Amino acid sequence: MSTLREDQLSIVEWIAPGSRVLDLGCGDGALLHHLQRERGVTGYGVEIAPDNIIRCIARGVNVIHSDLDRGLSDFDDASFDYVVMTEALQAMRYPHQLLREMLRVGREGIVTFPNFGHWKCRLQIALGRMPVTEHLPNTWYNTPNIHMCTIRDFEALCASERIQVMERRAVDTRHRDSRAMRWWPNLLAEVALYRCRRQSA
Numbered sequence: 001m002s003t004l005r006e007d008q009l010s011i012v013e014w015i016a017p018g019s020r021v022l023d024l025g026c027g028d029g030a031l032l033h034h035l036q037r038e039r040g041v042t043g044y045g046v047e048i049a050p051d052n053i054i055r056c057i058a059r060g061v062n063v064i065h066s067d068l069d070r071g072l073s074d075f076d077d078a079s080f081d082y083v084v085m086t087e088a089l090q091a092m093r094y095p096h097q098l099l100r101e102m103l104r105v106g107r108e109g110i111v112t113f114p115n116f117g118h119w120k121c122r123l124q125i126a127l128g129r130m131p132v133t134e135h136l137p138n139t140w141y142n143t144p145n146i147h148m149c150t151i152r153d154f155e156a157l158c159a160s161e162r163i164q165v166m167e168r169r170a171v172d173t174r175h176r177d178s179r180a181m182r183w184w185p186n187l188l189a190e191v192a193l194y195r196c197r198r199q200s201a
Contacts (some may be wrong), residue, residue, distance in 0.1 A: 004034055006175030007086055007112045013112055014167070014195050015039055019081035022046065022106060024068055024098075027086035029046040029056035036061070043080060064146045065124040075105040084110045090145045096157060103163065103198045110133060112193045122198030131193070135173045139141045151186040158196060 004012070009030045015021060017039045026045030029052070035041040045063040047053050056063035065136045066074070069092060083106030088097045090113050102109040115121075121131035127149045128138040130193050138144070149157075151170060158165055170189030181188045 004030055005086075008034075008189060010175065010193055011084060011086065011110055011112070012039070015041060015082055017041070018077070022075065022080045023082045024057065024083065024085040025091075025101070026052070026063065027182040028052050029061035029063060029086070030058045031086070032056075032061045038161055042064070055158050059120075068098060071097065072101040072105050077104055078107060080106040082106055082110055086110075086112045087114070089113045090148050092147065095149075096161065097148050099157070099163070099183060100161065101197070106117065108166070108195060108197045109163075110193070110195050111154075111193060113149065113154070114145075115151050115186065115189050116148040117190050118190050119187050119188075122187075128147075133190070151192050154192065154194065158194075161194050164197045164199045165196050169193040182198065 011031065012034065015035055021032065021035060021041045023043065023045045025045050026032055029045050032043065032045050038067065043062070045056055045061050046066050046068060047056060048065065048067050049062055053063050053065055058083070083102040083107035085102065089111055094140050099109065099111070118133070120133050124131040131161050132139060136145070170176065170181055170185035170192055172190045175191070
């Protein structure tokens with residue numbers, strides 16, 4: 001049984017016990033399995049990789065085989081308390097549309113992504129190369145990431161989509177923060193975690 005990643009451990013703190021959760025790009029189901037066992041949640045994972053689907057089933061996690069780029073039309077409005085997507089937003093063809101869909105089917109959305117504004121990325125771009133870092137280990141020709149963004153980019157998207165940011169954590173790859181990172185998250189944070197909801201009319 002795999003242990004949770006550091007970003008997943010932070011997400012667990014944001015999930016209320018007994019809630020209904022949809023985990024997009026759920027991987028091997030570790031997060032949902034933990035939430036079921038420790039928080040009494042119910043819900044589903046959505047995953048495209050057959051090997052991961054087998055792992056989810058072995059864990060007792062309800063999983064749906066689906067391509068997130070096709071949207072969430074199979075789910076009704078407000079059918080979940082939380083819709084979670086970790087480390088996948090930047091790999092989506094239309095991330096803004098998927099974010100809208102997350103907040104259509106869920107009361108709250110939880111998103112994590114690598115911050116392309118981190119100083120190591122900026123330095124490598126200034127030197128004429130696409131960034132390769134601990135949190136972005138792939139080279140330009142084999143990366144699954146097609147829509148990289150910075151913390152400022154994401155918050156600008158939220159503002160344009162009338163999405164309220166309820167909570168933000170800006171951390172390094174080991175999930176540590178610092179006073180400087182809280183002051184200059186777009187420059188110093190490697191990973192961003194957001195808890196958000198649709199603004200009321």
